[in-house]
Amino acid sequence: MDSIAEVREAVKRFPAPEGGVITALDDISLNIQQGQFMTLLGPSGCGKTTLLRAISGFEDLDSGEVRIAGESVAGVPPYRRPVNTVFQNYALFPHLSVSGNVGYGLDLARVSKTEREQRVGEALERVNLSGFDRRKPAQLSGGQQQRVALARAIINQPKLLLLDEPLSALDRNLRQSMQLELKSLQHDLGICFLFVTHDQEEALTMSDQVVVLDHGRIEQIGPPEELYHQPATRFVAGFIGDGTLFSGTIENGAEDPILVTEDGLRISVGIGPSVGTKATLIIRPEHLNIAPQEPDNSLGILDAVLEQSVFQGATRQYVCKLANGTSISVSVAGSGDEALSNVNPGDPIRLAYRRNTPHLILES
Amino acid sequence: MATKRDLRSLSTLLTPSTLFLGIFFLGPLAVMIIFSFLEPGVYGGVVWNFYHWNYGRILGWADGEWEDFDPVYIDIFLRSVRLALTNVGITLLVCYPAALWVSGLSARWRTFVVFIITLPFFVSLVVRLFCWVLILRPSGFLSTSLMGLGIISEPIDIIYTETAVLIGMAYILLPFMFLPLYASIEKLDHSLLEASADLGANPFQTFWRVILPCTLPGIAAGAVLVFIPSLGNFIVPDLLGGAKVMMIGNLIEQQFLSARNWPFGSALSVMIMLVMFMLIVFYLRRIGRSEIVR
Numbered sequence: 001m002d003s004i005a006e007v008r009e010a011v012k013r014f015p016a017p018e019g020g021v022i023t024a025l026d027d028i029s030l031n032i033q034q035g036q037f038m039t040l041l042g043p044s045g046c047g048k049t050t051l052l053r054a055i056s057g058f059e060d061l062d063s064g065e066v067r068i069a070g071e072s073v074a075g076v077p078p079y080r081r082p083v084n085t086v087f088q089n090y091a092l093f094p095h096l097s098v099s100g101n102v103g104y105g106l107d108l109a110r111v112s113k114t115e116r117e118q119r120v121g122e123a124l125e126r127v128n129l130s131g132f133d134r135r136k137p138a139q140l141s142g143g144q145q146q147r148v149a150l151a152r153a154i155i156n157q158p159k160l161l162l163l164d165e166p167l168s169a170l171d172r173n174l175r176q177s178m179q180l181e182l183k184s185l186q187h188d189l190g191i192c193f194l195f196v197t198h199d200q201e202e203a204l205t206m207s208d209q210v211v212v213l214d215h216g217r218i219e220q221i222g223p224p225e226e227l228y229h230q231p232a233t234r235f236v237a238g239f240i241g242d243g244t245l246f247s248g249t250i251e252n253g254a255e256d257p258i259l260v261t262e263d264g265l266r267i268s269v270g271i272g273p274s275v276g277t278k279a280t281l282i283i284r285p286e287h288l289n290i291a292p293q294e295p296d297n298s299l300g301i302l303d304a305v306l307e308q309s310v311f312q313g314a315t316r317q318y319v320c321k322l323a324n325g326t327s328i329s330v331s332v333a334g335s336g337d338e339a340l341s342n343v344n345p346g347d348p349i350r351l352a353y354r355r356n357t358p359h360l361i362l363e364s
Numbered sequence: 365m366a367t368k369r370d371l372r373s374l375s376t377l378l379t380p381s382t383l384f385l386g387i388f389f390l391g392p393l394a395v396m397i398i399f400s401f402l403e404p405g406v407y408g409g410v411v412w413n414f415y416h417w418n419y420g421r422i423l424g425w426a427d428g429e430w431e432d433f434d435p436v437y438i439d440i441f442l443r444s445v446r447l448a449l450t451n452v453g454i455t456l457l458v459c460y461p462a463a464l465w466v467s468g469l470s471a472r473w474r475t476f477v478v479f480i481i482t483l484p485f486f487v488s489l490v491v492r493l494f495c496w497v498l499i500l501r502p503s504g505f506l507s508t509s510l511m512g513l514g515i516i517s518e519p520i521d522i523i524y525t526e527t528a529v530l531i532g533m534a535y536i537l538l539p540f541m542f543l544p545l546y547a548s549i550e551k552l553d554h555s556l557l558e559a560s561a562d563l564g565a566n567p568f569q570t571f572w573r574v575i576l577p578c579t580l581p582g583i584a585a586g587a588v589l590v591f592i593p594s595l596g597n598f599i600v601p602d603l604l605g606g607a608k609v610m611m612i613g614n615l616i617e618q619q620f621l622s623a624r625n626w627p628f629g630s631a632l633s634v635m636i637m638l639v640m641f642m643l644i645v646f647y648l649r650r651i652g653r654s655e656i657v658r
Contacts, residue, residue, distance in 0.1 A: 091559035105563040
């Protein structure tokens with residue numbers, strides 16, 4: 001596959017307002033392939049927007065380089081780079097109509113009037129905004145403004161489209177439908193999308209590849225399934241999806257190895273890790289269920305006390321407390337497990353999981 | 365719908381300003397409009413006869429003599445408009461880059477620079493203009509320093525010329541252009557400039573296509589605020605223009621204070637007020653509305 005954009009060993013530091021230095025990008029390398037939908041995911045301040053701005057040309061790197069279509073773009077100003085951006089606040093030109101906004105790039109390139117009309121019409125059709133070309137941005141809803149910003153950014157047919165948290169200002173329903181629309185738009189256009197977000201659900205829904213960033217470093221790169229089921233670090237495990245993390249040391253148990261936490265909790269894990277290794281186990285709500293009367297050997301057991309039972313529509317969540325005080329959630333599809341419905345808050349409960357299902361992160 | 369209580373508080377709040385404007389603004393205005401249609405007395409004052417030749421005289425026919433057509437007052441008026449428009453142009457050219465620069469400074473420096481720009485208001489206008497007399501006269505600061513540097517060999521004599529009047533007027537009215545410009549440039553969303561660059565516009569194109577159109581309301585406000593006082597100004601032409609550059613303001617001043625022709629002075633004042641009124645209506649309808657739509 002062809003590489004559309006590549007970042008090599010990028011480093012960027014900013015002076016912190018309270019003195020000292022903030023490292024926004026700490027030796028970042030990544031490669032965006034032809035036709036990919038890649039997401040930069042991380043909490044605020046992790047460097048994801050800085051990385052995006054380094055690619056679009058609004059930020060210079062201290063060291064390392066950005067290559068677009070195989071060529072280094074060091075020193076190339078933003079207006080000469082073959083990438084376009086959808087800005088977080090849309091940044092629509094208030095004095096121009098929808099058509100003026102969408103056709104802005106074509107006007108700069110002095111495209112002929114007939115071609116301009118045609119391409120603006122096509123771009124507006126792609127984002128389902130035909131017939132709105134004479135409106136001013138102020139006369140549009142948030143979702144419509146979002147579509148104008150999208151049409152404006154794709155009309156130049158960039159090699160790479162950068163999207164800086166474009167959905168964060170929309171309400172939940174609109175955001176979810178836009179996620180699917182963006183995904184299919186990306187598929188139809190065949191343009192690479194580099195999407196920045198702090199919302200893990202958004203990242204999982206849309207991406208082919210997710211890059212998890214924290215403190216300017218790449219924690220993990222991979223497809224959404226891999227990040228969810230096999231997080232590489234404690235940070236990724238905690239950031240993506242729900243779940244409870246247990247850190248401790250591996251010891252020998254009666255059959256399989258056991259993870260012993262600092263406060264003495266003993267949790268059996270699947271076969272594999274050698275004794276003495278420090279490790280973190282992540283148990284997600286869907287891994288757990290109520291233990292049968294006579295558990296077989298493949299199950300790990302946790303003793304807990306039920307605290308709360310919460311109806312969530314498609315699922316029901318049971319919040320339980322373990323012996324060491326750690327809170328752990330069990331998620332059951334439907335209106336709830338029959339065995340669990342007889343348990344009242346405050347009652348003891350035995351939770352079971354398949355030993356090899358929860359992912360174990362080994363520390364080197 | 366306003367409730368009874370709202371109306372009461374509204375009337376209480378507005379009474380002082382209504383009384384003040386009614387007595388000290390609308391009253392004299394009415395007197396002036398009435399006087400402009402009365403016959404001037406031989407030794408000053410007015411004779412209570414309806415007399416429309418005050419306006420005829422402005423247009424060039426003094427006292428109803430059709431043969432004596434001489435549009436001297438129209439000339440003075442047009443010169444005033446020309447000088448006022450030139451002044452709008454000068455202040456705009458000086459203030460726009462300055463406002464762009466100031467808006468890019470850190471918050472603390474911005475406040476400081478805006479303070480510096482309003483600083484001249486703390487000193488009397490007449491004192492400041494006399495300083496310009498000292499600077500611009502042939503033996504003044506400008507001439508002697510340029511000669512001292514060897515740039516010119518003979519003293520330059522620009523005092524009592526149109527140039528001197530323009531320098532003085534631009535100097536007085538700069539803040540009135542700067543402040544509205546600065547306000548609209550500072551409001552400008554920085555991400556619009558990035559969006560423009562992102563779509564392929566070089567800095568020059570971004571200026572023409574985004575910065576300038578987006579700050580048009582500020583330019584218009586500044587232009588109106590500079591044009592109106594420039595048109596009616598009489599202190600600057602008096603002090604820096606000598607007897608050579610007469611503007612409409614000087615003419616009105618003369619009619620009231622020297623010629624004792626109050627009706628003609630009133631007619632001139634009403635005319636210039638009408639012109640400005642039309643300008644403001646135009647401004648509100650064209651630019652004011654587009655700002656509301658945003």
